[in-house]
Amino acid sequence: MAHRRSDGTGNLPANFRADVSALQRLLSRRTALRQLGLAGLALSAAPAFAEDIIKLPLPSDPRERPLTHDFAQKGTMILQRTRPPLLETPLDVFDRGVFTPNNQFYVRWHWAVIPTSIDVASFRLAVRGHVNQTLSLSTDDLLKLPRVELAAVNQCSGNSRGFYEPRVPGAQWANGAMGNAVWTGVRLKDVLDRAGVKAGAVQVRFNGLDEPVLPDAPDFKKSLDIDHARDGEVMIAYAMNGEQLPLLNGFPLRLIVPGWYSTYWVKMLNDIEVLDKPDDNFWMAAAYTIPDTPHASIKPGQTGVKLVPINKMVPRSFFTNVVNGATLPAGPSAPLRGIAFGGDSGVAKVELSIDGGKSWQPTALGKDHGKYSFRQWQANVSLGEKGNRSFMVRCTNEAGDVQPDAPNWNPSGFMRNVIETVQITVS
Amino acid sequence: MRKSIIAIGCLAAGLLFAAPAWVQEKSAPNIAIKSTSVELPAGDNLFPGPDADAINNSCLACHSSEMVLTQPALPKATWEAEVHKMINTYKAPVAEKDVGAIVDYLVKTKSRD
Numbered sequence: 001m002a003h004r005r006s007d008g009t010g011n012l013p014a015n016f017r018a019d020v021s022a023l024q025r026l027l028s029r030r031t032a033l034r035q036l037g038l039a040g041l042a043l044s045a046a047p048a049f050a051e052d053i054i055k056l057p058l059p060s061d062p063r064e065r066p067l068t069h070d071f072a073q074k075g076t077m078i079l080q081r082t083r084p085p086l087l088e089t090p091l092d093v094f095d096r097g098v099f100t101p102n103n104q105f106y107v108r109w110h111w112a113v114i115p116t117s118i119d120v121a122s123f124r125l126a127v128r129g130h131v132n133q134t135l136s137l138s139t140d141d142l143l144k145l146p147r148v149e150l151a152a153v154n155q156c157s158g159n160s161r162g163f164y165e166p167r168v169p170g171a172q173w174a175n176g177a178m179g180n181a182v183w184t185g186v187r188l189k190d191v192l193d194r195a196g197v198k199a200g201a202v203q204v205r206f207n208g209l210d211e212p213v214l215p216d217a218p219d220f221k222k223s224l225d226i227d228h229a230r231d232g233e234v235m236i237a238y239a240m241n242g243e244q245l246p247l248l249n250g251f252p253l254r255l256i257v258p259g260w261y262s263t264y265w266v267k268m269l270n271d272i273e274v275l276d277k278p279d280d281n282f283w284m285a286a287a288y289t290i291p292d293t294p295h296a297s298i299k300p301g302q303t304g305v306k307l308v309p310i311n312k313m314v315p316r317s318f319f320t321n322v323v324n325g326a327t328l329p330a331g332p333s334a335p336l337r338g339i340a341f342g343g344d345s346g347v348a349k350v351e352l353s354i355d356g357g358k359s360w361q362p363t364a365l366g367k368d369h370g371k372y373s374f375r376q377w378q379a380n381v382s383l384g385e386k387g388n389r390s391f392m393v394r395c396t397n398e399a400g401d402v403q404p405d406a407p408n409w410n411p412s413g414f415m416r417n418v419i420e421t422v423q424i425t426v427s
Numbered sequence: 428m429r430k431s432i433i434a435i436g437c438l439a440a441g442l443l444f445a446a447p448a449w450v451q452e453k454s455a456p457n458i459a460i461k462s463t464s465v466e467l468p469a470g471d472n473l474f475p476g477p478d479a480d481a482i483n484n485s486c487l488a489c490h491s492s493e494m495v496l497t498q499p500a501l502p503k504a505t506w507e508a509e510v511h512k513m514i515n516t517y518k519a520p521v522a523e524k525d526v527g528a529i530v531d532y533l534v535k536t537k538s539r540d
Contacts, residue, residue: 060499072465082470083491112489117464139460167499169509184458213489216518239458247465282516 054078054090056174057324058162073246075103080171084109084210085248089176094339095320098366098374099151100179102241107248108156108177108262110220113211115268116247123252125236129205129274132196139238139252142186148235149184150258151373153341157261157288157310161413166300168413175318180341180374183256185237189230192274197226203275204229206255208268222264222288223279224257233258236269258372259344261310261415263288284309288414296415297408313343314417315403317350317377317395324422330383336363337378342397343417346371349396352379356390357405357419363393371398383426394419476536481528485521486513498537506533 052067056078068079071087080086087107093100120139127135156177161170171177192204205223212219228234235256238244245251250267257264263283279285289307290296295314298305317340328334340350346368351360366376377393396402407418470491474482486495507530513519514526521529 058499062497062499065497070468072467079493080497081491081493082468082472085467114467116467118462120460120462143458143460162499167501169498169501169505171494172497172499212517214518214520217489218516238460242458244458244460244463247463248467251463252460286516 056162056172058172058174059165060167071107071248073103074107074248075101077104077107078174078176080173084112084114086171086173087248088173089179091174091176091318091320093176094318094374095337098339098369098376099181099241102181102243102246102249105154105179105181105240105246105249106156106177108171109210109248109267111210111212111217113213114248115209118209118247118252118268120252123270125253125270125272127191127195127272127274129272130198130201130276131192131274132198133194135191135195137191142191142236142238142253145186145190147184148187149182150233150235150256151180151182151369152256152258153178153180153313153372153374154256154262154265155179155313157263157414158412160416163407163416164409164413165407166409168411170413180339181240182242182369183235183237183254184239184242185235185253185256187232188234188236188255188272189232191236191272192230195274197230197274198276200276201226201274202277203279205273205275205279205281206264206266206269207271207273208250208266209270210268218282220266220283221279221281222266223275223281223284224264226274228257259312261288261313263310288412290412290414291410295404295408295417296410298410300409300411310414313341314415315342315347315395315397315401316340316417316420317393317403318420319391319393319422322391322422322424325425326422327425327427328383330386330426332382332384333380334383335378335380336391337376338393339374340377340393340395341374342371342395342399343401344372345398345401347375347395348398348400350375350377351394351396352377352381353392353394354381354383354389354424356421357392360394386426389424389426390421391424392419392421474532476532478528478532478535481525482532485519485525485529489513489517489519495533495537500537503530503534503538506530506538509533 053064054067055063066079068077078088078090080088085107089104089106093104125137158170159173159177160175162172162174203223203225205221207221237254237256245254253269255266255269288310290310291298292306292308319338321337340347350363352363353360363377363379394403403417403419472492474492510526510529514521
């Protein structure tokens with residue numbers, strides 16, 4: 001199959017390992033020199049420097065970002081913004097396992113007023129609105145309800161926005177605004193049933209403890225249709241990979257909406273409001289809307305398109321053990337591997353091309369952790385001849401949706417899922 | 428005929444497994460949820476360079492400067508739209524007299540026009 005490629009590096013995946021090591025060396029030295037210049041020889045004896053730099057494979061500058069260790073309960077993260085925090089997961093984390101460690105799970109907040117201290121004894125989750133009985137639930141109350149767990153990918157609507165061409169404003173993520181975890185908690189349905197949803201309910205709105213700095217700015221709230229909220233899958237999580245959530249990932253409670261973009265996964269959830277009319281708040285009616293077109297794609301500048309709230313995720317797949325620009329030795333067997341997810345249905349297959357999309361071969365899928373989880377893929381390929389190759393990987397989900405050959409475009413930079421390509425030199 | 432058999436099969440499976448198969452009921456030991464207190468970095472770096480007074484005074488209440496500094500070069504019209512979105516939608520406290528200076532700074536540092 002012919003593959004349409006845009007020019008330059010715009011379609012190339014973020015894969016950082018080679019960049020990190022080389023750039024860390026280079027820039028640590030640069031940092032060292034700068035610090036020497038400022039503070040003299042005393043600092044040169046310091047064993048490590050607080051700040052390293054990663055170079056994201058974005059299509060244009062600025063590509064460099066600090067690697068930060070300055071955020072509580074977080075390990076090494078790519079710093080996109082300090083306040084409110086936008087922290088990206090380095091892509092090599094995804095090569096180490098199908099679940100993303102809590103301390104390297106990406107972080108994204110809209111508003112800067114984020115409680116930094118949460119007392120579990122006084123925390124309450126309100127359930128109110130179009131219900132028979134208003135509830136005020138402690139975490140202990142939730143722990144007594146039937147416990148469920150599921151593995152699910154959490155992905156920012158704008159993951160990979162930095163690869164958009166033409167470029168669009170917004171957080172300039174590479175591919176690391178996503179993660180996969182086992183979420184433990186209670187079914188939203190069970191909580192709603194205890195409150196008793198009244199006839200005529202149409203949506204359920206979710207709010208967290210975060211607030212805008214300016215009082216007139218729109219508080220971040222999201223809503224789901226009542227049938228979705230009661231589907232038995234949407235849950236209120238109090239644990240992530242077996243431990244309580246990091247504060248920056250939504251401690252103590254986070255809404256889990258399997259298969260849907262993370263904008264609905266409200267963090268620090270403390271208020272659930274059953275509505276008897278559709279939610280028209282800014283974050284549903286205006287923000288996080290997409291063109292109602294295939295792949296949410298329009299031409300740059302195109303207007304007059306119907307917009308709908310963003311919703312289900314779409315399939316994606318990535319290389320995790322080769323980086324763009326890597327050199328591999330010629331030979332009969334080179335191991336390639338990565339991760340995939342199906343979006344709102346499971347991974348049916350992951351295919352690999354080592355000839356720029358002319359031919360595709362199957363890959364072996366790793367353990368199935370459920371339809372909403374990352375799934376690892378691997379293949380051994382023969383790299384017989386020397387030369388430059390384009391390696392490509394594409395996922396088809398169980399609903400039959402396949403990653404597109406060409407990148408989508410919309411002015412918000414949402415829902416990118418073009419087939420990923422890495423350029424490899426065989427020597 | 429085949430369809431009805433499948434339908435009955437699905438119904439039976441539905442009765443056996445009230446929850447979707449990928450949602451697992453757990454009776455594992457309790458997970459402790461403990462009060463948490465953290466400190467977050469201030470994120471108070473200023474925008475660099477000359478002519479940054481307006482953007483420093485107007486934009487840093489809500490977000491640190493990296494929000495802007497990580498952006499690619501964008502057309503002037505995009506920057507004008509961004510500044511007005513901040514004012515009109517997100518209620519940024521920007522004096523009308525400062526709008527021009529903020530857009531100028533953005534265009535100077537982040538424009539491809």
